[in-house]
Amino acid sequence: MFPIRIRDLRYSPNGHAVLDGIDLELGGEGITLIMGPNGAGKSMLLRVLCGLVEPCGGNIDWGSGARPARGVMMVFQHPMMLRASVLANVALGLKPLRVTASKRRQQALAILDRIGLAHRADDSARQLSGGEQQRLALARAWLTRPRLLLLDEPTASLDPSASAEVERIIREIRTDGTRILMVTHNLGQATRMGDDIVFLSAGKVREHTLTQRFFARPQSVEARLFIQGELPWRMGF
Ligand SMILES: Nc1ncnc2c1ncn2[C@@H]1O[C@H](COP(=O)(O)OP(=O)(O)OP(=O)(O)O)[C@@H](O)[C@H]1O
Numbered sequence: 001m002f003p004i005r006i007r008d009l010r011y012s013p014n015g016h017a018v019l020d021g022i023d024l025e026l027g028g029e030g031i032t033l034i035m036g037p038n039g040a041g042k043s044m045l046l047r048v049l050c051g052l053v054e055p056c057g058g059n060i061d062w063g064s065g066a067r068p069a070r071g072v073m074m075v076f077q078h079p080m081m082l083r084a085s086v087l088a089n090v091a092l093g094l095k096p097l098r099v100t101a102s103k104r105r106q107q108a109l110a111i112l113d114r115i116g117l118a119h120r121a122d123d124s125a126r127q128l129s130g131g132e133q134q135r136l137a138l139a140r141a142w143l144t145r146p147r148l149l150l151l152d153e154p155t156a157s158l159d160p161s162a163s164a165e166v167e168r169i170i171r172e173i174r175t176d177g178t179r180i181l182m183v184t185h186n187l188g189q190a191t192r193m194g195d196d197i198v199f200l201s202a203g204k205v206r207e208h209t210l211t212q213r214f215f216a217r218p219q220s221v222e223a224r225l226f227i228q229g230e231l232p233w234r235m236g237f
């Protein structure tokens, strides 16, 4: 599946170029962060990679050619919770994989333990806090052992301690061998978590470089203005 090679990817609903010729290559390891101002096309890029949106043009080469039927998972900023228990919501991720009900339960409980929510297994998932729901959504995706996990601002509305817990889980998922592509507006989080940074603005990749280098010596004018706070973005500290 890796490297994933994205060439001249375009998405232009109503003639407005949301993705305006994205070129990007993603190797098989680590955490790549996508940064950029509001409306840059970050979420849209994840949606296209996930297969939720069909691009208007360009090409994604998934290593072996076609997009793999399984192995790509996405977690949204506000994940959907079924009106069911925490355990049932996590186990849901395994349903398409034809795992027996007892194995689903066993594996779901084990992963709930790893994210510190085993004691809430029988509670209603919708009663969980935002941070807990985000952890549950990560666990639900993790359980399927994805090759690529797409995360859209997973800590955007969380307090610092909930964010730290989500960051810990994301690092564990990465250590488990999952490639992570994550959108964040949080510069602190970017320096803590990102191996490399893809900087998007107006539907184009302006820069793709190692995190340290991105902050020390941004190459593009857009990235420089963004880091200086002169391009619009949301505070996420
Ligand atoms: N279905 C759609 N039809 C038309 N335009 C859309 C559609 N979805 C998104 N857009 C537009 O595409 C642009 C990029 O949207 P996107 O959600 O990818 O931005 P973003 O970089 O994730 O921004 P943010 O930081 O605010 O989350 C925006 O101008 C948005 O209005």
Ligand SMILES: [Mg+2]
Binding pocket: 042, 043, 044, 152
């Ligand atoms: Mg977005």
